Amino acid sequence: MDEETRLIHAGHVDSLPASTVSPPIQRGSTVLLPNARALYDGTLGYGRGGLAAQFALMDALAELEGASGVQLFSSGLAAVTASLMAVLEAGDHILVVDSVYKPVRRFCDQVLRRFDVAVSYYDPALDADGLLALATPKTRLILLESPGSLSFEMQDVPAIATAARARGVLTLIDNTWAAGLLFKPLAHGVDISVQALTKYVCGHSDVFMGSAAASDPGLNAKLAAGVLDHGWAVSPDDAYQALRGLRTLSTRLARHGESGLTVARWLADQPQVLRVIHPALPDDPGHALWRRDFTGTCGLFSFLLQPGPDERVEAFLDALTLFGLGFSWGGFESLAINCDPQIRSRTIATRYDGPMIRLHVGLESPADLIVDLKAALAVYAA
Ligand SMILES: Cc1ncc(COP(=O)(O)O)c(C=O)c1O
Known part of the structure; x- marks a missing residue:
């Protein structure tokens, strides 16, 4: 073969030479399949959904959150907005805590309203009964942040999650303040736990990433379908940094x-x-x-x-x-x-x-x- 061909095909790694403490940073859009049948038999066939580093991070975050599955997003804001897009439908109404991270408010006002999702902001001082009194038959979801990230209002999250579930309303919390460690939303009945990994998990002010975790497999499937349908992806290098941050x-x-x-x-x-x-x-x-x-x-x-x-x-x-x-x-x-x-x-x-x-x-x-x-x-x- 000519040298130009040999240089394209030389140095191919079929399997890793050794096991290391941290996962390999597998950079790949293309995934090479072992045979023709594997092209269409459901084998992992493309790198957008993640490779070694992203899967390792998802596993570790599932452990942290006590979740049956975790999805990764390119920022904390994207984790909130993508989770909303994954579960909401035109005609829905959502209740959003008034102390919410400001860019989430912008998304609700600018984007959700264009898709005919009605948004009401509620006072973080409301208790579960007061909050559920604002729900209508169209209310699909309550978006919580506790504490708020500027004025630190605390909400009775377990009571709100229980009351919401009894009414068939989903709950989603931005749990970035607790970093997934200090408060366990899923164990307290919240449906979707989101955090900006950008903050404490990455911990060095140099990476953007977000995660959404759920216990219910059906909800996880919806979040995963959202990732697939929109084509969201995070880089292996960023996933590696987030996993490294998680260790400490x-x-x-x-x-x-x-x-x-x-x-x-x-x-x-x-x-x-x-x-x-x-x-x-x-x-x-x-x-x-x-x-x-x-x-x-x-x-x-x-x-x-x-x-x-x-x-x-x-x-x-x-x-x-x-x-x-x-x-x-x-x-x-x-x-x-x-x-x-x-x-x-x-x-x-x-x-x-x-x-x-x-x-x-x-x-x-x-x-x-x-x-x-x-x-x-x-x-x-x-
Ligand atoms: C409470 C909260 N949630 C989400 C985010 C968004 O995170 P990111 O910058 O990764 O989009 C921030 C960022 O400041 C935040 O303070």
Whole structure:
């Protein structure tokens, strides 16, 4: 054969030379089938649905979620929107918590409404009876987030899931705050547990990915069909990074939670701080639910500054040196944002007595973070 042909066919790997701790990153759109019959007999025939790294990640996440199946998506937002598309039909109505992650609200308003799905936003303070009283015969699904990722309202998720199931209404929760570890939605009766793996699971602020998990095989089949029908796919390199992050999730999360509480308790004693909003603090309105249902906390919480003008809030943020100014969380680094522009976009008007700052407490020393916050609070007070 000519060299050009030999170079195309040389170096083919039929089987792996050895077993390693982590799965191989199998990069492949094309899958080579062993014989002509296998082309059409249901053998895995194409790489879009995942290969070694994606399957390993799906298995590990199913273990984490206590699920019978898990689907992967290219981002956390895609995991929420794709799950909705997988189970909703034209003419349906859904109830969405008003504290929902803002881009999900945009999807509901811009996309679902175009497909004749009606959307109502509900107050996160409603209990299960109050919430189900808003359901109509057309209500197909309730979308929860508990705690909310800016103002950390806790919901009685088990009670809502039970009441919804009794009415034949599906529940879907964005469980990113708990990272699949601190709260187990499926064990508490929720139908679909979604998380942005981008945050704590990946843990290094450099990968986008999302997952949707369900216990019911029929629901899993719907989620899987959605992936297949839309042609969604995640790369093996990203799946590998997510699986790598998952291995150290519990250790990192414990440290984030502990450091976050250290910083939160310190903030609560500062004169420039009106209130700390953290469900793991005993005086938080959501504390009893958090204590009952959660096994720990992550490093994301908010606090209210004493009332002051926007310029001083910006001066506070600009004075921070260890906290980056950024919208994400779950990585090893500390971050801060002001929340009020996002809170103003809610449907149900919520008044807070001072400007709201959200912190993500990273893996730095909490003592250093406190020094940084102290200096910035002095700027706020000046
Ligand atoms: C609560 C919550 N859910 C979902 C997402 C979306 O994740 P991704 O950035 O992977 O789309 C975010 C991102 O900030 C979030 O805060």
